[in-house]
Amino acid sequence: MNYFPDEVLEHVFDYVTSHRDRNAVSLVCKSWYRVERCSRQRVFIGNCYSISPERVIQRFPGLKSLTLKGKPHFADFNLVPHEWGGYVSPWIEALAKSRVGLEELKLKRMVVSDDSLELLSYSFPNFKSLVLVSCEGFTTDGLAAIAANCRLLRDLDLQENEIDDHRGQWLNCFPDSCTSLVSLNIACLKGDINLGALERLVARSPNLKSLKLNRAVPLDTLQRILMRTPQLTDLGTGSFVDEPDSEAYFKLKHTISKCRSITSLCGFLEVSPHCLPAVYPLCSNLTSLNLSYAVGLQGSDLMKLIRHCVKLQRLWILDSIGDDGLCVVACTCKDLQELRVFPSLPFEAGPSPVTERGLVAISVGCPKLHSLLYFCQQMTNAALITVAKNCPNFIRFRLCTLDPTKPDADTMQPLDEGFGAIVQSCRRLRRLSMSGLLTDRVFLYIGMYAEQLEMLSVAFAGESDKGMLYVLNGCKKIRKLEIRDSPFGNMALLNDVGKYETMRSLWMSSCEVTLGACKTLARKMPRLNVEIMNENEVEFNLDDAQKVDRMYLYRSLTGKRKDAPDFVWTL
Amino acid sequence: MSPPVLTAQEEGQSNHSTITSSRSEDRISQNVTALKERNYLGLSDCSSVDSSTVPSDSDEKRNNLNLKATELRLGLPGSQSPERDDSSTKLDEKPLFPLLPTKDGICLLSQKTVITGNKRGFSDTIDGFPEGKFPGTSGVNVLLSPRSARAQPTTTKEMPTKVLQERPCATNGTGHNKTDASIGGSAPASKAQVVGWPPIRSFRKNSLAVTSKNNEVDGKLSPAALFVKVSMDGAPYLRKVDLRSYNTYQDLSSALEKMFSCFTLGQCGSHGAPGREMLSESKLRDLLHGSEYVLTYEDKDGDWMLVGDVPWEMFIDTCKRLKIMKGSDAIGLAPRAMEKSKNRC
Numbered sequence: 001m002n003y004f005p006d007e008v009l010e011h012v013f014d015y016v017t018s019h020r021d022r023n024a025v026s027l028v029c030k031s032w033y034r035v036e037r038c039s040r041q042r043v044f045i046g047n048c049y050s051i052s053p054e055r056v057i058q059r060f061p062g063l064k065s066l067t068l069k070g071k072p073h074f075a076d077f078n079l080v081p082h083e084w085g086g087y088v089s090p091w092i093e094a095l096a097k098s099r100v101g102l103e104e105l106k107l108k109r110m111v112v113s114d115d116s117l118e119l120l121s122y123s124f125p126n127f128k129s130l131v132l133v134s135c136e137g138f139t140t141d142g143l144a145a146i147a148a149n150c151r152l153l154r155d156l157d158l159q160e161n162e163i164d165d166h167r168g169q170w171l172n173c174f175p176d177s178c179t180s181l182v183s184l185n186i187a188c189l190k191g192d193i194n195l196g197a198l199e200r201l202v203a204r205s206p207n208l209k210s211l212k213l214n215r216a217v218p219l220d221t222l223q224r225i226l227m228r229t230p231q232l233t234d235l236g237t238g239s240f241v242d243e244p245d246s247e248a249y250f251k252l253k254h255t256i257s258k259c260r261s262i263t264s265l266c267g268f269l270e271v272s273p274h275c276l277p278a279v280y281p282l283c284s285n286l287t288s289l290n291l292s293y294a295v296g297l298q299g300s301d302l303m304k305l306i307r308h309c310v311k312l313q314r315l316w317i318l319d320s321i322g323d324d325g326l327c328v329v330a331c332t333c334k335d336l337q338e339l340r341v342f343p344s345l346p347f348e349a350g351p352s353p354v355t356e357r358g359l360v361a362i363s364v365g366c367p368k369l370h371s372l373l374y375f376c377q378q379m380t381n382a383a384l385i386t387v388a389k390n391c392p393n394f395i396r397f398r399l400c401t402l403d404p405t406k407p408d409a410d411t412m413q414p415l416d417e418g419f420g421a422i423v424q425s426c427r428r429l430r431r432l433s434m435s436g437l438l439t440d441r442v443f444l445y446i447g448m449y450a451e452q453l454e455m456l457s458v459a460f461a462g463e464s465d466k467g468m469l470y471v472l473n474g475c476k477k478i479r480k481l482e483i484r485d486s487p488f489g490n491m492a493l494l495n496d497v498g499k500y501e502t503m504r505s506l507w508m509s510s511c512e513v514t515l516g517a518c519k520t521l522a523r524k525m526p527r528l529n530v531e532i533m534n535e536n537e538v539e540f541n542l543d544d545a546q547k548v549d550r551m552y553l554y555r556s557l558t559g560k561r562k563d564a565p566d567f568v569w570t571l
Numbered sequence: 572m573s574p575p576v577l578t579a580q581e582e583g584q585s586n587h588s589t590i591t592s593s594r595s596e597d598r599i600s601q602n603v604t605a606l607k608e609r610n611y612l613g614l615s616d617c618s619s620v621d622s623s624t625v626p627s628d629s630d631e632k633r634n635n636l637n638l639k640a641t642e643l644r645l646g647l648p649g650s651q652s653p654e655r656d657d658s659s660t661k662l663d664e665k666p667l668f669p670l671l672p673t674k675d676g677i678c679l680l681s682q683k684t685v686i687t688g689n690k691r692g693f694s695d696t697i698d699g700f701p702e703g704k705f706p707g708t709s710g711v712n713v714l715l716s717p718r719s720a721r722a723q724p725t726t727t728k729e730m731p732t733k734v735l736q737e738r739p740c741a742t743n744g745t746g747h748n749k750t751d752a753s754i755g756g757s758a759p760a761s762k763a764q765v766v767g768w769p770p771i772r773s774f775r776k777n778s779l780a781v782t783s784k785n786n787e788v789d790g791k792l793s794p795a796a797l798f799v800k801v802s803m804d805g806a807p808y809l810r811k812v813d814l815r816s817y818n819t820y821q822d823l824s825s826a827l828e829k830m831f832s833c834f835t836l837g838q839c840g841s842h843g844a845p846g847r848e849m850l851s852e853s854k855l856r857d858l859l860h861g862s863e864y865v866l867t868y869e870d871k872d873g874d875w876m877l878v879g880d881v882p883w884e885m886f887i888d889t890c891k892r893l894k895i896m897k898g899s900d901a902i903g904l905a906p907r908a909m910e911k912s913k914n915r916c
Contacts, residue, residue: 077768342775
């Protein structure tokens, strides 16, 4: 089928931007496959072990932007042993050897070394954008290499990485000729930085739109920086602490009031509440506000601030805001689409000031809400049912009760009905994460109603294999299923082994699955990597009846990976 | 300090000294906006979920309760006295929500108040909850009876101390199950013992821990205010005072007196009028002699000390919270206090 010449097809495909659509396009016929693959510039690899870098390079010679994800999601919560894998070096090495003109690299949950960063910085003259999210393994020396060698660097975005701070002068490594920066996020750096170098860098970056500073940047430096960057749209403050009557604070107030373009505000890694009013002039323009690290703010401070934020669409906040504060949000932020409420003291005593009441208030006031992450003390079915009715547009719904098996706070019943209402009402739900007391029933509801569900996180839930079966049989679009501490076992695991090739991955830890069942699964499905992890035992007990501590399986075209550590056994 | 039962964390809405938000105020305001008042102690957060129909005779009961409530020794956020539980059971004969069948309306609400909303004393949790487990609703009645049987003022007196001391130790998982343990029995024993729960990224966890520590330890990050909680035996809610806004013990005492005058109910000593007057040494003595109230504080080591022994600056550095105790509680301290106040004269 070749109605159009390749150039026309290519031009049409340019308008097809989503990865999935492009994947679908490539399956139509051979010539479409060919045109698509040669014209594809952005590639997303959800699991770095699913395919080899060489194969990606071979298929997509025009690759300019690569996104890679490494460790499974539960690695965020220390459930994956430390040296499990997710190394980016084979990718960077392969890319460096090839003729790919890489311009953008985005990595999530991967292990990145300084050597890799250095190789990256030398190998791609047009390299523009580096985004590292929840990565580890590198130091500021690697950053220095990036700064020094990437002449056209536009974005350096470091989000929540564990970076070894050598406190060197890496910021000085940006040459004077580097004037291309648009986005710089160094908030996760723990050490001091050279403030003078920072100010000079900012001064020679006229295109800078997004700047997120770390804790080491004090208020007066912030003020000087803001003087130079009136065009900034996205600001992350560092330390926001000073005496209320100081000159620096006074100047800052004045400077901030001139920054009319700021629509996104975050940071406040250290903050004195009495300094907060300086940002009030910005509030009415803000669409995104992230105060989830601002431990120094009390509920009353937050409420006063949020009353001004009428255009807010995205809010990340600590639970110190309390239910009353959430009521204020509900009254003020009518355009709210995404809300995340984090616990301020998750491991210490004392209950959270946030309960179901706050959530219900939000659902009443903010019907456009589609993404939620909510850590709370307690929840009730009634509240969830109300929320489901008020907000049928949820795409992502993640609820975490601080006690993972807490029942309905009023009725002491499981929260099955509440979550059932959510999946029934929110037909577009793609991601769900549940907690609280949950039986098999909730999984029945999920299997019945959650047709678009792609990712499900389960912890301390369910009663029998039936729960897991409901999900595997019912959720046609499920891609990532992660389960911990739930009584699902071999029967559920082996019921439909073909299903796992339609999914990206399955994680099961502290469940009832035995070694024998995993072996069976691995044998039946050669294109799945079934990894067993027992952190404490280097030698695996060969008893098939033994329960497996952690199992992570994923589809892969590369077979067993060669960089697995001793405690990982690929069956 | 005895390791606490972590159950109290979930169930009580207890105040916590390192939490910066003033929860007592929040909670009080919550009550105002709640559909129905369940303000026995002015604490109930769960009052918000008490929808609709409370029988009218409950008003009367509630009034009775309020009086009873103010007689309670509160200590730290909310102790539930036995009397309160008994009366609360009668009030709870209503469905919480039309949606949900509440088979055990009675039990559920009081259970709820116990677990969720109201601050409870620490002893309540251990004494009241057999093994800390409730399998659904069946365990509820078991729950109520021990508590109603228990009418030990001494126990409730100890509660504040225990509750106070429990907080810093909270992370010692003692293996007590949470009272709302799951049916499945795979409930985690305590927060501290569950790896990876709550599911927060390690980066965020570490970051918050560092910041909290800085705020506590240095003090230089929040130079302006040093808020500590002040509790008073018999008061339905706590207050917070900024220690840095006072310069001497006298300032502090008079401020506290103003704050808590409404609760002393004429026990201010021989003057009669609940004081607007500045605290003088004689007044202090009178308070100590006459009304049996003593101002004490908990220091960084968790010990309860009499206010006034050390220089003011040192006091500010070490004081974590204040408590206006009945003299009879402070048996060991009071005589010394009187001597000291004599010395100060």
